[in-house]
Amino acid sequence: MPDPTPSALEIEALELIRALIRIESVNTGKADTIGDGETQAALFVQEKLTEVGYETVLEEPRPGRASLVARLPGRDPDAGALVVHAHLDVVPVAEEDWTYPPFGAEIHDGILYGRGAVDMKNYAGTILAIARAFKRDGVIPRRDLIFAFFADEEAGGVWGANWLVNHRPELFAGATEAISEVGGFSIPLGDDRRAYLVATAEKGVTSATVTARGHAAHGSRPTIDNAVVRLSRAVAQIGDHDFPVVHTPALGRFLEVYTQETGAVFRDAALEEDLEALGFAGSLIAATTRTTVSPTVLTAGSKTNVIPAEASARLDIRTLPGQDGTFRDVIESVAGDDITVKWDHWIEAIDAPIDAPLIDVLQDAISTEDSDGLVVPYLLPASTDNKHLARLGIRGYGFVPLRVPADFDVFGEFHAADERIPVDSLHFSTRVTARILRDA
Structure with missing residues (x-):
């Protein structure tokens, strides 16, 4: 000692x-x-x-x-x-x-x-x-x-x-x-x-703004293209979407070591649940198993009796190494055809041996x-x-x-x-x- x-x-x-x-x-x-x-x-x-x-x-x-x-x-x-x-x-x-x-x-x-x-x-x-x-x-x-x-x-x-x-x-x-x-x-x-x-690797990071548009109207007369409703639907779909689990080299080695040392069993279909058994460390590792999207900021109207013509949300996006060619198409598809997505600068994931x-x-x-x-x-x-x-x-x-x-x-x-x-x-x-x- x-x-x-x-x-x-x-x-x-x-x-x-x-x-x-x-x-x-x-x-x-x-x-x-x-x-x-x-x-x-x-x-x-x-x-x-x-x-x-x-x-x-x-x-x-x-x-x-x-x-x-x-x-x-x-x-x-x-x-x-x-x-x-x-x-x-x-x-x-x-x-x-x-x-x-x-x-x-x-x-x-x-x-x-x-x-x-x-x-x-x-x-x-x-x-x-x-x-x-x-x-x-x-x-x-x-x-x-x-x-x-x-x-x-x-x-x-x-x-x-x-x-x-x-x-x-x-x-x-x-x-x-x-x-x-x-x-x-x-x-x-x-x-x-x-x-x-x-940490032998880091997720890539970017953000995006998703926007729904309709036409402005008095709050007493509901519209079928209410931008707030359409945005809310898109944000919920994006927030609920799960990207697939990917066994990056770092995740694979982590799971291998914990299986050998503790006898823990990790299933792809319930990986987050299995990781919970590790306590607070499990939530950290769970965030590394897949690309993630977190809606973080909502912006819409400013007056209760006015239906706004536009509503938008900001997304925080963290991507796994090797996922650079797919995540944008997936998010745009999940958001829906009537939602526009504006992308910010993307910093690529890094991965060391x-x-x-x-x-x-x-x-x-x-x-x-x-x-x-x-x-x-x-x-x-x-x-x-x-x-x-x-x-x-x-x-x-x-x-x-x-x-x-x-x-x-x-x-x-x-x-x-x-x-x-x-x-x-x-x-x-x-x-x-x-x-x-x-x-x-």
């Missing part, structure tokens, strides 16, 4: 995590309401890296929207570089919903509270501490490490990772793989054992701290900055190692009020991440 007394590196990582949480780098997604928090956070990182001898590149394509990149050379010039990245922005908070100040980084009963404690200033502070330690101590990793701290991930990375990929791709020269969110956290495997999920040597490095690092722990691939139903890096041919993996109690739902902390993480989980994360970055 590891020494329960935190090491100097673990203490420094915790201090940096708390310092970053206290910088209110809130990303509202609206330019006129975003301050300079992201730039403040990037300048803080720059100061800490420069202090130990790094050369850094800070880019601020819009006021307040800064990202920072630094490189640590490795000992194997033939090995592809590894991009180790975190985003410095966080989603907004409703302070009245929080027990403790969301930017206070307070610790209560061994739990760190604060916006970014999980998403993802915990990892930003951890890799910052490790980068500093490697430089101070003369640690030379196996491969080049490119430490990247991005702005704007919470609004699609337009002024962060996406901008750097488009305008400063040379910063990632020689990189073949990347590691960041969302994965690495433990979930129950049975018999007090833990699985540590690694589930048997890459990096997975073995992750497993070795976990085994050092948790001898029975098992690294298990899964498909992330959401998106990260790995999608932008993928355009440079960089294969992305989600793995922020966190050993947590069996009933602690790490994924459920993303964007939640009272976002929190056990402090000893952060110490675990520091130890495991240091091993990964040294040996990867």
Whole structure:
């Protein structure tokens, strides 16, 4: 068992995590309401890296929207570089919903509270501490490490990772793989054992507007082409439609491992039901089994006694790898001939090998701290900055190692009020991440 007394590196990582949480780098997604928090956070990182001898590149394509990149050379010039990245922005908070100040980084009963404690200033502070330690101590990793701290991930990375990929791709020269969110956290495997999920793939993401049109009329005289009624019918049909289950490599490996380790049986015809037996982890995996469409916004008339001529709805669409050629036709067909569908920009799904040597490095690092722990691939139903890096041919993996109690739902902390993480989980994360970055 590891020494329960935190090491100097673990203490420094915790201090940096708390310092970053206290910088209110809130990303509202609206330019006129975003301050300079992201730039403040990037300048803080720059100061800490420069202090130990790094050369850094800070880019601020819009006021307040800064990202920072630094490189640590490795000992194997033939090995592809590894991009180790975190985003410095966080989603907004409703302070009245929080027990403790969301930017206070307070610790209560061994739990760190604060916006970014999980998403993802915990990892930003951890890799910052490790980068500093490697430089101070003369640690030379196996491969080049490119430490990247991005702005704007919470609004699609337009002024962060996406901008750097488009305008400063040379910063990632020689990189073949990347590691960041969302994965690495433990979930129950049975018999007090833990699985540590690694995101080897991510769903694609797009949105669409579906619109029904009729003619405006007085509410006292119902019409046969009421746009609200027609839209409601289409939205219900879309919401009720199930795309088929697809055994992606990540899903196949996850189900294989859980079948072998627990004896669980997973049936395609009732896969969501079977996954429920895994508890909160099951709902996460269930969202990865098929392409999904969620109606999220409805817009219609503004006056009760006026039948509007138009009604529309917004759809959130998450697509599996390899489904790019089919999902639009399916949604348009389900919506019906009298409904128009306007498509927004689509970001493709990404899919990295589930048997890459990096997975073995992750497993070795976990085994050092948790001898029975098992690294298990899964498909992330959401998106990260790995999608932008993928355009440079960089294969992305989600793995922020966190050993947590069996009933602690790490994924459920993303964007939640009272976002929190056990402090000893952060110490675990520091130890495991240091091993990964040294040996990867």
